[in-house]
Ligand code: ADP
């Protein structure tokens with residue numbers, strides 16, 4: 001041992017346990033996942049989840065499954081005990097993916113856990129409690145067949161517990177996501193999620209898959225879905241995939257279930273995107289809900305127990321089958337973009353419409369424009385290149401601007417200005433639309449209502465996952481409100497800034513500016529080009545769009561001279 005070195009000691013067992021538990025249980029949502037998976041393994045047909053105080057106060061899962069016998073109650077809490085695997089050979093033939101035998105053990109070591117259960121052939125149920133000394137006591141209780149697991153004071157012994165409270169919406173969202181995922185995987189099973197005494201998700205048992213998807217993902221998403229099915233020896237794919245038009249700027253709605261359990265498998269995500277190819281925008285992601293049934297021996301679920309990644313023993317076989325299923329769905333269906341059904345990219349297709357829209361939107365922003373003296377002059381002639389870029393002469397050479405980024409910057413500053421002065425001087429118009437959003441986004445939207453109201457949107461929570469929009473800025477008059485709102489939520493979610501409401505508002509504004517800006521691909525008249533350049537010149541920072549991409553590039557005469565070997 002060196003003079004200054006500290007002696008190396010064995011970690012106390014409770015610390016080792018805590019570290020190990022942390023690998024399995026890192027979030028209130030992981031508790032929910034472990035407990036609900038246990039209920040599913042116990043063949044429950046109805047599962048109820050109750051959350052209090054972000055799950056840190058209490059998580060309770062009640063099921064009507066096969067239960068745990070009196071003598072097994074203590075065993076269930078011990079590490080590496082499981083009823084799901086007994087011999088090594090079983091490992092090759094697992095029909096369950098939750099077999100590590102440390103779910104309850106891990107939860108117990110970071111919380112105050114109590115367990116009660118009744119098996120069908122016993123008259124009473126039994127409750128397992130720990131007394132102050134940590135010793136187990138078992139006492140009979142009256143209850144229906146099934147199991148109730150109650151987890152209190154989660155992470156009471158974990159440093160940084162308080163940090164969880166700062167991510168309020170994300171915790172509830174993550175829990176809702178876990179339940180959504182499992183509820184999509186098992187449409188025949190009833191789920192109920194209660195958050196602080198309010199039922200936020202409720203799907204009945206015996207529901208058909210499509211109704212369940214509609215309820216959980218909302219009608220806007222589900223009406224773009226096409227059924228997919230493909231059967232081979234040792235392979236069955238069932239589910240839904242969106243039409244190209246239904247692809248979203250979020251990869252959140254891509255569900256894969258293998259033998260009934262939610263799993264992650266990035267190659268399938270890539271494969272789907274590849275098959276869609278140029279049918280969708282580069283940054284768009286098709287929605288899919290795939291239920292795959294393959295022999296258990298073909299799945300290796302041990303790759304990443306917590307993230308639930310799986311490997312397929314014969315992956316090419318699986319991919320080829322999925323690919324041909326997708327090709328035939330896309331080949332057999334009418335994929336024409338339809339405005340009335342889903343409006344996300346329709347504008348880009350309809351040049352005339354977006355031009356008149358552009359004209360009105362440009363006119364509108366001029367009226368509220370803050371004039372600022374600027375030495376740069378608006379050029380007389382502006383060339384439009386491939387409906388993407390504008391090029392014109394300047395004092396030292398030439399400027400090329402990205403038309404979308406430029407308009408975005410202009411609108412952004414305009415909005416920001418109004419926002420800072422806390423005074424909206426844009427015209428509002430009445431709208432009366434109901435928008436239903438995926439159930440996982442409800443808490444996020446509820447939290448954004450106030451920010452959105454500052455930029456002119458009046459939105460209220462109507463019922464369940466439906467929101468009502470009553471007033472919007474006129475500049476969005478031609479927009480599909482549903483698409484706008486949902487994409488806005490994805491953006492907000494990605495930005496992860498919910499704890500900072502200023503950041504939140506900035507994000508909102510830059511998003512709104514982006515969505516109302518003219519698009520790459522829109523033709524502009526000479527007057528429109530000049531308007532755009534003129535306004536850009538007047539903005540405070542014309543060099544990047546609110547997302548940080550460059551707005552303009554300058555080529556000086558010297559640079560041009562060098563290019564043409566004149567200098
Ligand atoms: P694993 O799920 O990997 O077996 P757990 O620690 O999560 O490990 O659970 C241990 C055992 O407790 C399970 O194998 C099962 O026998 C029993 N068990 C846990 N939850 C339930 C439940 N809701 N219903 C019936 N049995 C359960």
Ligand code: MG
Pocket residue numbers: 034037038098099100101102103104
């Ligand atoms: Mg388990």
